[in-house]
Amino acid sequence: MARSRLQLFQKRPLQPRSEVWLRNITMFCMLAFYITFFIVPIGMAFVGSFHDWNPMNGKYVKVGVSNYVALLSNETFWLSVKNTLLFCAVVVFFRALLGFLCAYAIYSKTVRGKNFFLTMYYMPVIAPLVAVTFIWKFMYEPKVGLINTLLGLSVNWLKNKNTALLAVMIMTVWKDFGYAVVLYMAGLMGLSEEVLEAAKVDGCNGLQLLKSVVLPLLRPTTLLIIVASIISYLQAYVQVLVLTEGGPGTSTYLTSYLIYNEAFVKFSFGSASAMSFVLFVFTAVATAISFKIQAGKAA
Amino acid sequence: MKKKLLSVLLACTMVLGLCACGDQAGSAAPEDTADTVQTQAAADTATADSASSETTADTATVSDQAFGDTIKYDPTVPVNNGEPISIDYWLWTSDELWQSVMDKYMAIHPNVTINTINNPYDDYWVKLPLALEGADGPTLFNMHISYHDSVIKNLAPYDIPLEDIRADFNNVEPHVIDGQVYYLDTGVMTGSIFYNKDMWEAAGLTEADIPETWDEFFEVAKKLTIREDGQLIQAGFEFNNYINSNYLMGIQYQLGQNMFNDDMKTVTINNDAEVKVMQMLLDAYNVYEVGEADFCEDSIVSFATGQTAMVSSWGWLNDYMKANFPDINFGVFQVPVFDKNNIYAYNRSNTESTFGINKNADPAQIAVAQDIVKFLLADNESLLNLALGQSVFPTKKSLANDPALEQNAALYCLKDTVDQYVFPGALPSFFETYLAEAGEEILYNGVDIRTALQTAEDKINADLAGMDFTACEDAYTPRK
Structure with a gap:
């Protein structure tokens, strides 16, 4: 140990001047980028959350914590928080579940054309979200929409408070579960054949193999999918913007959509910043909980 | 071979998907909020109208004589001393109706290049106020009265005597701020x-x-x-x-x-x-x-x-x-x-509006924008086309009894009661x-x-x- 520390402090061999320049320039650009587009705006938003701030008319008046206090009594905000948590939980769960089931099915040795299925499942992921959402909006039309026509239903999916958020969730899961398919497929391909063979030799049936070998080995992939999904879905708003505009009434407001409205419709940047920081805390807590749960399972 | 076939199939699927997207986006316009739609749709339809019997854009003529009622426009006066100059002009959706105004102006002043930049209506009112705050905002842009508060501090007042504007137009008073106007109505x-x-x-x-x-x-x-x-x-x-x-x-x-x-x-x-x-x-x-x-x-x-x-x-x-x-x-x-x-x-x-001028633009560009505004306010043909194309009752006094208005059912039904709104x-x-x-x-x-x-x-x-x-x-x- 003492030796390795000593090695650390030994002078490194002289690097070519050009390499040093390249390194410094690269680091400077990266730092400048992050500082300009992340650190400074986040700092400005944090300070702005304590102000009555409207950049359109130049208003910037210090109001202390009143933007945060106002949130406590803002029913729409808390409804949006509830909706966001529900939306996030349901969509993350089904994205991971469907993603795993499809990937496991494709992974089967009896399935041919694996690349075809992977491509088909992944295509919605790379399709533009706004375009896909507009298509789904038409599919949800109560009289002439494809969904009601196929299912023989007469449901006003987007204007019924009991189905509107569900409709947004269904569209989002359909759009995004291909991402989980590809990641799980990569995880499955990385599993050691020897371990799987050994489990079979030890008498594992298919279900036991899945439950006791495959799923535990895929835990890092699951964690990645869940954490990435949570971060993504806590910020979701495009679906709501296009499909329901928060309606009927306020029943499908998600927090990010509310923030968008506050900032870019009402130009109330102060309260939008306060909401953003509350959302930031939720995201951090949800991510930490996911790590904790996964770490607990791994132990 | 299989891979090639698969690639072709996927490419076709994506192309079809994109086509479907385009169609949906177009048909989705009426599902926006009403004011959004009314302006969007008016803009959308302007294209068709400019070719329809209701507008006269196709027959627009360029005069070399001064024209206008009280506000006069003299096309023989050079702009920017005849030197080449270009300005950015923002509007929402594809709108040949407004473009015909610009084309007519550029025909009079070939040294002026107007770069028309289209934006979707919703994005427009997010982007425009922010762009006007910076150095890259458009010199000239279409206004909407609903967003007055978002842009007013960056507007330049019209460089036309207020009494001339009052003499030619109705509905001026709601737009007067400290004796100046920053935009007007093309119609109600x-x-x-x-x-x-x-x-x-x-x-x-x-x-x-x-x-x-x-x-x-x-x-x-x-x-x-x-x-x-x-x-x-x-x-x-x-x-x-x-x-x-x-x-x-x-x-x-x-x-x-x-x-x-x-x-x-x-x-x-x-x-x-x-x-x-x-x-x-x-x-x-x-x-x-x-x-x-x-x-x-x-x-x-x-x-x-x-x-x-x-x-x-x-x-x-x-x-x-x-x-x-x-x-x-x-x-x-x-x-x-x-x-x-x-x-x-x-x-x-409610009203449809004339142009807004960015007060933070280059002074030479602002001068061109002021000239375009003056041209529009003096040109009855353009204002009538806009009124018909947007289905708004013209605020220009001399157009109130124009027989062409009878061609538009939405306007004609208001002819006797337009003051009762x-x-x-x-x-x-x-x-x-x-x-x-x-x-x-x-x-x-x-x-x-x-x-x-x-x-x-x-x-x-x-x-x-x-x-x-x-x-x-x-x-x-x-x-x-």
């Missing part, structure tokens, strides 16, 4: 009833049946409603998705109820008149059974696709229908009233947001009318409290 618009003439005829109705009161209206609507086995096949009347802009923000004027209290700074939404309007709408579905909340998510789409016989809409629908749904044979009549012997006003009015001022866009929420809470979520209206009133007043806004409803004088 409002809501009317659009009806499907073929359905009207099939129901045995004639022009003599055009209703003047709401009671008469619902009797007609019942005749236009078709059900088979209890299922609604054809709605006589629908209002889905437009409760806010077409009803709660206008029909209450018929009962003498303003949106604003006497201070003109706070609103009253939870009042007897608004309750009566909302109850009338609910009765249309629940009592008269002439439509259903779940029939079609958007009543304008339903009308445009031949599923509904009558809808209320603002004038933009006239051109939108002609451009996008030419097979629908429709007419327009004035919105009915509760009591035809006691009319305070028919509805709310209340202009409340440049209402902030959250009015529509909160009243749309209230309407949906009542119609779809079963919330009590008073509760929903009170929630909307509280939200609007809370937001107004943070603004320096004064309505001008008190400037309206009802006919004696």
